Amino acid sequence: xxxxxxxxxxxxxxxxxxxxxxxxxxxxxxxxxxxxxxxxxxxxxxxxxxxxxxxxxxxxxxxxxxxxxxxxxxxxxxxxxxxxxxxxxxxxxxxxxxxxxxxxxxxxxxxxxxxxxxxxxxxxxxxxxxxxxxxxxxxxxxxxxxxxxxxxxxxxxxxxxxxxxxxxxxxxxxxxxxxxxxxxxxxxxxxxxxxxxxx
Amino acid sequence: xxxxxxxxxxxxxxxxxxxxxxxxxxxxxxxxxxxxxxxxxxxxxxxxxxxxxxxxxxxxxxxxxxxxxxxxxxxxxxxxxxxxxxxxxxxxxxxxxxxxxxxxxxxxxxxxxxxxxxxxxxxxxxxxxxxxxxxxxxxxxxxxxxxxxxxxxxxxxxxxxxxxxxxxxxxxxxxxxxxxxxxxxxxxxxxxxxxxxxx
DNA sequence: ATCCTCATGTAAGCTGTTACATGATTCC
DNA sequence: GGAATCATGTAACAGCTTACATGAGGAT
Numbered sequence: 001x002x003x004x005x006x007x008x009x010x011x012x013x014x015x016x017x018x019x020x021x022x023x024x025x026x027x028x029x030x031x032x033x034x035x036x037x038x039x040x041x042x043x044x045x046x047x048x049x050x051x052x053x054x055x056x057x058x059x060x061x062x063x064x065x066x067x068x069x070x071x072x073x074x075x076x077x078x079x080x081x082x083x084x085x086x087x088x089x090x091x092x093x094x095x096x097x098x099x100x101x102x103x104x105x106x107x108x109x110x111x112x113x114x115x116x117x118x119x120x121x122x123x124x125x126x127x128x129x130x131x132x133x134x135x136x137x138x139x140x141x142x143x144x145x146x147x148x149x150x151x152x153x154x155x156x157x158x159x160x161x162x163x164x165x166x167x168x169x170x171x172x173x174x175x176x177x178x179x180x181x182x183x184x185x186x187x188x189x190x191x192x193x194x195x196x197x198x199x
Numbered sequence: 200x201x202x203x204x205x206x207x208x209x210x211x212x213x214x215x216x217x218x219x220x221x222x223x224x225x226x227x228x229x230x231x232x233x234x235x236x237x238x239x240x241x242x243x244x245x246x247x248x249x250x251x252x253x254x255x256x257x258x259x260x261x262x263x264x265x266x267x268x269x270x271x272x273x274x275x276x277x278x279x280x281x282x283x284x285x286x287x288x289x290x291x292x293x294x295x296x297x298x299x300x301x302x303x304x305x306x307x308x309x310x311x312x313x314x315x316x317x318x319x320x321x322x323x324x325x326x327x328x329x330x331x332x333x334x335x336x337x338x339x340x341x342x343x344x345x346x347x348x349x350x351x352x353x354x355x356x357x358x359x360x361x362x363x364x365x366x367x368x369x370x371x372x373x374x375x376x377x378x379x380x381x382x383x384x385x386x387x388x389x390x391x392x393x394x395x396x397x398x
Numbered sequence: 399a400t401c402c403t404c405a406t407g408t409a410a411g412c413t414g415t416t417a418c419a420t421g422a423t424t425c426c
Numbered sequence: 427g428g429a430a431t432c433a434t435g436t437a438a439c440a441g442c443t444t445a446c447a448t449g450a451g452g453a454t
Binding site: 014017018021024025042045046047090093094097098099100101102103104105106107108109110111112113114115116117118119120121122123124127131132134135137138139142157158160161162164165167168169171172175176178179182183186187190 | 245305359
């Protein structure tokens with residue numbers, strides 16, 4: 001009975017690893033801070049869990065010995081609980097991160113706009129084009145946000161990787177923009193070749 | 200008390216609309232067939248629900264009057280239940296599809312590989328590159344599958360839109376490939392500028 | 399005979415969200 | 427004084443997956 005017998009590491013949902021990942025960067029943080037950070041950065045290439053779930057994951061991670069926390073004493077104004085990763089947590093996380101690409105499975109993409117385009121036969125052509133145009137607007141907004149987040153990123157030490165991820169995100173949003181423009185062009189061509197009726 | 204008082208259409212999860220969408224194309228189908236189709240096509244730009252959930256959604260859609268079904272009699276070898284969309288279902292679906300782009304929210308992307316890259320400070324540089332390389336392989340495989348699916352698509356009548364969606368998917372996978380290559384290059388540059396140790 | 403595909407479902411259980419409750423602090 | 431933000435949680439429940447159960451038909 002040394003420590004825990006190889007522990008199959010894998011049994012946790014990705015979200016748990018994502019939260020533990022947030023803790024793996026220097027500094028101790030509250031659940032609240034984690035949520036802000038996830039909103040500002042993680043969400044662009046992965047996902048930002050609800051705050052209530054972050055709290056739940058933190059409790060689970062602590063129960064597993066992957067994180068520890070301490071309640072701030074009266075020296076601080078607010079009562080808050082700051083979490084830090086443990087050595088065991090760091091080891092488990094590193095092991096998880098080193099898994100094969102297959103383990104993470106293909107990226108999950110749920111594209112509501114495409115779902116609607118796929119059902120284009122039910123909509124007026126103009127409505128469809130408007131939908132894609134709105135999507136382009138939204139993507140531009142998000143691209144701005146990614147760039148903002150990138151601006152904040154320092155890019156030194158362990159922070160190079162989050163910066164890399166954000167750089168990827170920026171490119172990804174640019175690609176999304178191009179895909180949407182191409183889609184719009186496809187829709188236009190469709191209307192030209194098969195007008196509402198007539199000729 | 201006319202029919203149902205405008206009915207707020209919206210209250211269903213996207214998945215329900217996706218399943219109803221599958222039914223909105225010509226022909227009647229069993230849940231089993233729907234699943235096969237979702238696996239072959241829907242999943243590339245949206246998602247393929249578990250078979251058990253498809254059955255559940257079909258029951259719900261029927262309860263709502265959006266679909267109807269009939270059990271195949273003894274004229275057919277196997278006992279199966281074929282579903283068809285109703286007029287009410289088609290109307291509700293059309294209304295849902297016509298909503299603003301904002302309603303569908305931004306595309307949801309959960310990229311496990313990026314999550315791991317984001318945690319690059321915990322991994323050996325080589326492992327990280329291998330991870331991305333494996334991801335590229337996987338993406339190539341999926342690209343092939345998209346192309347295969349596109350090959351099957353007829354591209355006439357209401358089928359133009361599914362074809363459009365698959366064309367988008369093909370481009371999307373090509374973009375994913377380029378993003379991964381660029382990421383690989385970024386990782387290489389990182390190693391050059393900050394080698395393991397020494398010079 | 400055996401295995402694969404077709405075909406439909408039930409049950410248990412986890413993941414994750416929204417809504418709610420609570421209270422302190424800071425900013426205007 | 428009031429609103430926004432900080433901060434943490436609970437409870438209810440929707441969504442979805444896995445595993446299991448069942449059985450027929452077709453292929454080897």
